[in-house]
Amino acid sequence: MQGYIVNINRVRDEDLIVTVLSKNTLHTTYRFYGARHGTINLGFKIDFELQTSPQSSIARLKDVMHIGFPWIYSHAKLRVWQQFNALLYKHLKQTQELDSFYFDLLDYAAKTIDKQNSKRVMVEIYTRLLKLEGRLHTENICFLCNDKIEGDIAYLRAFLPTHPSCSHRLHVRSEAMNELMLNNSSFFLSNKEIDILWFVINEGL
Ligand SMILES: [Zn+2]
Known part of the structure; x- marks a missing residue:
């Protein structure tokens, strides 16, 4: 599954609550800290899997792969991008099921922002x-x-x-x-x- 990281909250020492906007859902997920994990950041597009368990109400975010943008090293562009993702999270955080146009809008913007x-x-x-x-x-x-x-x-x-x-x-x-x-x-x-x-x-x- 693919999605955009629209919010990250640190919990305990290094674990994270990560909110991922996919095509039709706003997923609230848990990510355990581990040295093998690559870094994730607000606004990143990722490919990921969710692992649910009967013991936890929150799915575990796993097999995360960062899908990079060509402009990701432009600080100015990344800042604007992250700011918009954070605003979108605040706007949608009470919802779980989403119309796909939010994901499509981010996809469109991520491509267009390059030029x-x-x-x-x-x-x-x-x-x-x-x-x-x-x-x-x-x-x-x-x-x-x-x-x-x-x-x-x-x-x-x-x-x-x-x-x-x-x-x-x-x-x-x-x-x-x-x-x-x-x-x-x-x-x-x-x-x-x-x-x-x-x-x-x-x-x-
Ligand atoms: Zn007036």
Whole structure:
């Protein structure tokens, strides 16, 4: 089975509780410390097996093989990637059964990040996530005052649109944002605007 490590918690001395997002499940697993084990890290894609036993309510993570990405040694890309994986864990941690689009989104992002600005990739996949979850607000109505937004848009958490004068936040151009929301393309957003949107994403999915 393959999955992404979205959370790691150290327990006792060196043992770990590892949460792995596979195609349809968020697995909470136990990993015993052992010298033979390779290192695992947040955001890594792994091939793995689960071993269940009647004595334990939590499956044991075994036969772990790291499936590397070509960009894994880029600190900047890895940091953004790990941050998004951690945010996704917080967003999904109450669930166990998942729609496969979360796994597919990570797969897509892991491939695309190689050639693109990593924050730009995350802004695009987060917009897709909101759309797939039915939470994407494409009608530019201000969340705070309920009036139509004609010009630039400032976003609250989960890309809730507001007038910059209502939320007093940094804003992006609405035409560039419409292109992202309707066609999933961040092409017209500047790197500065991508930074603004990445900041919003970091407030929580
Ligand atoms: Zn407003």
